[in-house]
Amino acid sequence: MSLSLTVTGLTKHFRGLRALEDVSFTVPAGKIVALIGPNGAGKTTCFNLIAGVFPPDTGRVHLAKRDVTGLRPDQLCTAGVGRTFQIVKPFAGLSVLENVLVGALHRERRVAAAREKAAEMLALLGLDPQAHRLAGSLTLPDRKRLEVAKALATQPKILLLDEVMAGLRPTETDAMVATLIGLNRSTGITILLIEHVMRAVMALAEQVIVLDQGRKLAEGTPEQVTQDPRVIETYLGHDLPEGAGA
């Protein structure tokens, strides 16, 4: 159930603005890797390129051996990529359960079976008490959890999480970390996560990639990057990320 992800030379400009420039990295199958960097570094753009929201100007995206550059988002979902949105996108007019049901219907054609699958996902994320509320009425942390539940319901082999811990209390962060580690252990799912909450990064990631102004600044174990002078200089030093001290 796991898949490796390799991006090579990814470049994306928005009307002259350099969002991402020649970024390459590999997320080995079954590993948990974090993508960090200051706001505007190009992290979300990197996710959008991997998930097929728009094609890169140059560069390739590979899932294991397969070149998936330029595929549509739905095709990438079929290929095994599940992603969450930093700016959450709930189906506001549907219930929380129905939100996840839509994801579950991707691989399960029968509605009744998909509904059960969706209920499992809600339980996993601790959202079951809210199952029948409208998704639009959830608090932001719950909407972040819903994003994860929806993505997981599609049964991805690689999960892209964009700042899902933002706004969670430390205990909730720990619960989410435990859930993700549990998933990774039990299903072997590969996880690439964008995260500002260093507490979560340190607990989860075996490897950290640091982006700054569209370029890859550093790469290594959490210990290595947090001691890297360039990283401290541009990121950790002055602009202390949320929860870093916690």
Added chain:
Amino acid sequence: MLTQDLFEGVTPRGKMLFTAGLGALLLLPEVADSYLISILTLIFWFAYVGQAWNVMMGFAGQLSLGHALYVGLGGYGAAALYMHLGLGPWVGMLVVVPVCALVGMAIGWLGFRFGVRGVHFALLTIACAEFTRVAFDHITALGGSGGLFLPVVGGRGDDLLMLRGSPQLYYYVMLVLALLALALCRIVTRTRLGYFWLALRENPDAAAALGIPLLRVKLLAVGLSAGMTAVGGVFYAFYYNNLFPDQVFAMGRSIEILLGPIVGGIGTVFGPVLGAMILTPLGEGASLLLEALGITLPGTKQVIYGLMLVLIICFRPAGIWPWLAVKAGLVVPPGETDLREKGEAE
């Protein structure tokens, strides 16, 4: 089993009211005069076509302001097949429904393919209907702007197969069509495709990320909606026995079609029905009243519909049905339905 599915989430009171209402409608032609029958037939027609429009906008979130196109094409198509080949309307439907579905999908494909979205897509649907209206003005084989008239054969009793006969015949046929559309929508919203439509309506980007092929799912919605509307067009042709491009393809008709669902509740299954039940009598009642007072005021109906629309947008933007249904205890409020369902499953 099937009726259980159809009435899922409806309270006993709701079921009772629906059954009583339906019973009354079935018996009504025995006592009603032909005027009342014609009004009810019109209500059924708007409930039916509103339902069809709702598939596209209410479920899949794609706004069409040109549904008169499918009314016209369906009507003209079936009328031509009847007059030139002697084919009855039901056989005609086998031709015009797929044709209209394909026309709808072609327009949809054009729009979606070239990224024409939202309001601009709606403008495209108007343009297609208007273009076709002008084209039909010049098709002399179908009467051109002078209109196409179906031969009226009287005194041979009711012929369901050829859809020729008394007002009662049309009343029952349209009632059944409206009920079928209601049931179809009720069923389709609980299927995989139905959930995909709702997801697309709520947030296309999130829907795509969950693996939904947006183009295919949109085209299926347009196709079903256009095909259903074509059936309404066929009925229209055989009921009124005359077709004028100015009338069937009119922009005003496209608007009238979508008023019912908006007033009743976009995206709800019973909304289009309720909307038609409110708007049609309102428009007709106003006309009657003015007639009785001896006043001729063209456009009264439009003004009343406009007022109604403003009231709805101000006070019940989600439509009357979602509010009324809960208020009057006709349906179980959304959340509680699922709870009960879960209880049964365990």
